[in-house]
Amino acid sequence: EKIVLATGNQGKVREFASLFADYGVDVVAQKELGVSDVPETGTTFVENAIIKARHAAQITGLPAIADDSGLVVDALGGAPGIYSARYAGADATDDTNIDKLLAALNGETQRKAHFFCTLVFMRHADDPVPLVSQGKWQGEILTARSGNDGFGYDPVFHVPTHGCTAAELEKAEKNRISHRGNALAILLDNMRATFA
Numbered sequence: 678e679k680i681v682l683a684t685g686n687q688g689k690v691r692e693f694a695s696l697f698a699d700y701g702v703d704v705v706a707q708k709e710l711g712v713s714d715v716p717e718t719g720t721t722f723v724e725n726a727i728i729k730a731r732h733a734a735q736i737t738g739l740p741a742i743a744d745d746s747g748l749v750v751d752a753l754g755g756a757p758g759i760y761s762a763r764y765a766g767a768d769a770t771d772d773t774n775i776d777k778l779l780a781a782l783n784g785e786t787q788r789k790a791h792f793f794c795t796l797v798f799m800r801h802a803d804d805p806v807p808l809v810s811q812g813k814w815q816g817e818i819l820t821a822r823s824g825n826d827g828f829g830y831d832p833v834f835h836v837p838t839h840g841c842t843a844a845e846l847e848k849a850e851k852n853r854i855s856h857r858g859n860a861l862a863i864l865l866d867n868m869r870a871t872f873a
């Protein structure tokens with residue numbers, strides 16, 4: 678059966694497309710089904726992921742998977758966190774978000790950060806048992822951009838295990854080690870164990 682991918686973020690859509698192809702799961706991005714973005718009014722990754730999955734399931738009548746993710750920076754007390762997409766304001770872009778992050782960390786030597794991803798699967802909009810999985814990816818924020826692949830904060834996210842930024846990784850390699858790739862592997866295991 679088809680599943681709706683409850684995200685309007687094209688970077689996420691691209692990553693999920695190759696992940697789901699690997700897993701043989703039939704997923705359609707919400708935009709193709711006429712679902713538009715819903716306000717993310719929660720205060721946690723879990724709440725926001727549920728809001729997005731429920732909204733897409735409600736409108737399409739299909740099971741839904743949503744991703745709420747963000748960059749958590751130690752020296753900034755965890756910011757931008759759940760506000761990562763709109764860190765630089767209502768009409769923020771990846772570029773203005775990165776500029777604001779680099780400015781906030783100007784002169785800071787403690788540059789540890791991690792990406793965090795929460796995924797939610799709901800069988801339908803009233804599903805009382807959403808499946809939840811999470812993934813974390815440790816790195817450091819550079820002082821300048823490097824690399825052109827990926828999306829969001831990838832150009833300034835240095836991956837110590839690989840000696841490059843997330844924007845310099847092969848797409849398949851990012852998916853193998855990222856917060857999103859790992860959260861999805863766990864979610865699909867959960868789905869198989871729960872509904873098989």
Ligand code: ITT
Nearest residue numbers: 684685686744745746747748761762828829830831
């Ligand atoms: P949807 O809610 O429609 O899924 P969004 O971009 O608003 O799209 P989020 O609220 O979950 O999604 O915000 C996630 C932000 O965190 C995203 O816009 C990026 O700035 C950042 N982010 C998440 N995963 C990332 C990744 O793999 N690489 C770089 N930045 C990432």
